[in-house]
Amino acid sequence: MGTGKIASQVGHAAVLGVEKSRKFNKLWLESWFYEGQPKIVVKVNSLEELMEIQQDAEDLRIPVIIVQDRGLTQIPGGTITCICIGPAPSDIIDKVTSDLKLL
Amino acid sequence: MGTGKIASQVGHAAVLGVEKSRKFNKLWLESWFYEGQPKIVVKVNSLEELMEIQQDAEDLRIPVIIVQDRGLTQIPGGTITCICIGPAPSDIIDKVTSDLKLL
Numbered sequence: 001m002g003t004g005k006i007a008s009q010v011g012h013a014a015v016l017g018v019e020k021s022r023k024f025n026k027l028w029l030e031s032w033f034y035e036g037q038p039k040i041v042v043k044v045n046s047l048e049e050l051m052e053i054q055q056d057a058e059d060l061r062i063p064v065i066i067v068q069d070r071g072l073t074q075i076p077g078g079t080i081t082c083i084c085i086g087p088a089p090s091d092i093i094d095k096v097t098s099d100l101k102l103l
Numbered sequence: 104m105g106t107g108k109i110a111s112q113v114g115h116a117a118v119l120g121v122e123k124s125r126k127f128n129k130l131w132l133e134s135w136f137y138e139g140q141p142k143i144v145v146k147v148n149s150l151e152e153l154m155e156i157q158q159d160a161e162d163l164r165i166p167v168i169i170v171q172d173r174g175l176t177q178i179p180g181g182t183i184t185c186i187c188i189g190p191a192p193s194d195i196i197d198k199v200t201s202d203l204k205l206l
Contacts, residue, residue, distance in 0.1 A: 003106050004144035004206030010110035011117035011142045018118050036173055039114045041107035070139055103107030 001081070005074050006103075009067055009081040010041055016065040017084030024063040025088070032087035042100035047080060054083050056096040062088045104184070108177050109206075112170055112184040113144055119168040120187030127166040128191070135190035145203035150183060157186050159199040165191045 001009070021029040032038070044050045057064045065084040071077025086093050104112070124132040135141070147153045160167045168187040174180025189196050 002206070003109055004146075006106055007110040007113035007144045007206065008142040010114045011144075012140060014114035014118050015121050015140060018121070037115060037118060039111040041110045041114075043107075103105070103110065 001074055006081075009069065010039075012067045013065055013082050013084035014039060016067065017063065017086065020063045020065055021087050028086070028088050031089070037087075038090075040097070041103045042097055043103040044100065050080065050083060053085070053096055053100075057083075057085045057093075060092060060095060062086055062092060062096070104177055109184075112172065113142075115170045116168055116185050116187035117142060119170065120166065120189065123166045123168055124190050131189070131191050134192070140190075141193075143200070144206045145200055146206040147203065153183065153186060156188070156199055156203075160186075160188045160196075163195060163198060165189055165195060165199070 018029065021032075044053065054064050054066065062085055066080055067082050067084070069075055069077065069079045069081050071079065075081070085097060121132065124135075147156065157167050157169065165188055169183055170185050170187070172178055172180065172182045172184050174182065178184070188200060
């Protein structure tokens with residue numbers, strides 16, 4: 001994916017993550033907005049690794065969103081491009097993401 | 104900016120754009136969600152060009168968000184990194200963005 005495509009996938013994840021958190025944990029969402037809505041974009045090496053991280057996050061009761069592309073440009077429809085973990089307190093998110101490298 | 108930093112700026116823009124549209128034009132927001140919340144990431148050559156496009160969009164009554172970075176990483180605090188135009192009907196947004204190239 002090109003830079004703009006990657007950015008749009010992260011945009012999808014961020015918007016959907018906020019929408020989910022509005023129902024899931026409004027206090028976490030409000031704290032995150034108050035702190036300047038920080039977003040850290042990290043990378044994985046495989047879909048398998050991404051799905052393991054998703055499971056770890058869900059086990060910790062962190063809201064998770066999976067983004068699947070519609071396949072109109074660049075990649076096949078249904079491709080999982082990224083996930084959104086949180087918003088949640090950073091010490092909880094760090095338990096599942098702190099080993100990942102920045103994109 | 105690195106790819107992850109660019110993606111996070113677009114994420115900020117998307118989330119803030121949705122929040123603004125919730126108050127500004129809920130019908131446009133709901134239509135956009137229904138259509139799969141499309142996001143097109145395009146680029147400009149200068150801050151001056153970005154600000155002209157922002158003005159053009161506001162003149163057309165399209166909601167616009169300006170993203171300024173807090174300067175904790177990579178770039179100085181207060182740097183304008185991107186804007187979000189819309190959500191709005193694509194034929195209206197195209198009036199101000201159709202000449203721009205994809206990022």
